[in-house]
Every structure is written in C-alpha cells, then in structure tokens.
Amino acid sequence: MLSDKDIKSLIDDKKLGVEPFFQKNLGCASVDLTLGNNFIRYTGLIDTRSINISHELFSASELLLDPGQFVLGVTKEKIRIPNGYYGFIETRGNFARAGISVTCDDGHVDPGTDGLITLEIKNNNNVKVKLFSGDLICQLFLFKLSSQCLRMYNGKYMKQSCPTIFKK
Numbered sequence: 001m002l003s004d005k006d007i008k009s010l011i012d013d014k015k016l017g018v019e020p021f022f023q024k025n026l027g028c029a030s031v032d033l034t035l036g037n038n039f040i041r042y043t044g045l046i047d048t049r050s051i052n053i054s055h056e057l058f059s060a061s062e063l064l065l066d067p068g069q070f071v072l073g074v075t076k077e078k079i080r081i082p083n084g085y086y087g088f089i090e091t092r093g094n095f096a097r098a099g100i101s102v103t104c105d106d107g108h109v110d111p112g113t114d115g116l117i118t119l120e121i122k123n124n125n126n127v128k129v130k131l132f133s134g135d136l137i138c139q140l141f142l143f144k145l146s147s148q149c150l151r152m153y154n155g156k157y158m159k160q161s162c163p164t165i166f167k168k
Contacts, residue, residue, distance in 0.1 A: 002085075002142040004028050010082070016142070017080025017114070030139035032092065033075045036116065037061055037133035040072040040163045048168070055165050063131045065100075065123035072163035073119040076133075079140065080114045084148045088141045089117065095137055099125025102138040109140065112152025115160040 002010075004026050010016035018031055025032040037059050044054030065071065081087050087109030091102040101122050109117060119138060123129050131137070156167050 001029055002144065007031060007142055010085070010142075015082045016085070017078060018140070019078045019080075021077070025136065027139065030090075030141045032136040033077050033079075033089075033117070033138050033140055035119070035131060035133055035135045035137040036074040036076045038074050038162045039063060040165055042070075042165075046166055048166070051168050053165050057162065061133045063133075065121070065129050065131065067123055067126050067128065070120070070122045072165065073121050073137075074160070074163045075117045075119065075138075077117075078115060079109060079117055081109055081111050081142075081153075083111050083152055084145050085111055086143045086145055087113070088143065089119070089138050090141065092136060092139055095135075098129050099123055099127075100129055100131070100137070110153035111145070111149050112154055113158070115158060116162070118157065118160060118163045 007016065008026060011018055011021055038057065039060060040055050040057050042055050046053055079087065089103040089107040089109060091100060095102065101124055102119050157164050
C-alpha cells in the first residue's frame, strides 16, 4: 500500500489522476474523496438477465437516507489509475460510525480506470442519515502491483460521468 509521499509523487508526476486534488484531502496512506450531487435509485425489479433496469437519476445537494435504503452516488473527483497500480475504496470512519457504507462489495478501482467513481451507498443504521454533496465520504487507497498489467481496464463502466446502474 502506498504512503502519502508516494501518492503525492504519482499525482505530481501526472501518473495518478485525482481531479480536482486538494492537499488537505491527502491522508497518511489514502486520498479522501467527496460525494458528488448525482444519484440513482432503483425503482423496480432488478432482473440480472435484462438490459432494462428501472431507475431514476436525480441531482441533490442533500440526501436523506432511510434505514436500509440503497442508492448509487458518484465522486466529485475524476480518478485515473496508471498501469502497475490498483485502487481500493473504503468508507471513511465517521460515516461508517453513522451506519453508512460506501462501495459495499465493489471497492476496487482497476488499472486503466479513468472517470468518476460510482459509489454504492447504504444506510445500515436504524435511523435516517442525511448526506451532503461535498462530504468527504470515502478514501482511495493505492497499491503497487507486482508488475504492470498486460491488459488494463477498458470495460463497460469506463469514462463514467455520473453514477452507472447494473449493466448486463
């Protein structure tokens, strides 16, 4: 796992993209990422064999999540992961203590990723939780791979500019 010194060096050398980047968001071994203002909520059955998934895309500066509620959000930062590195997203501690989980099961950010990061956000608490666009909601940890990849990520979620729903 990379230290703040190594992360900053990658950013300064324009190998790792975190745009916009603020020095104050750099932790000892991660970069804090902020919650954007675009969200998706599913509005019907998710059939994993269908290409028609009923959902609603909406913008909000505040988001009130009911207990158990799940939404897709997005980072404000555009992230670009270089070959030879791998990112991992985790919920920031304060939000975890409020019952919020971010990137429930899909926290990886592959080499070659270039775009906003879709965040899977769930309220695990038994009370409502209000989130705000601009909250430092998660952290990006970076790992150096044992070697460069032969094939970088170039899949169906590449170049995201808003949250992206389940895709068959």
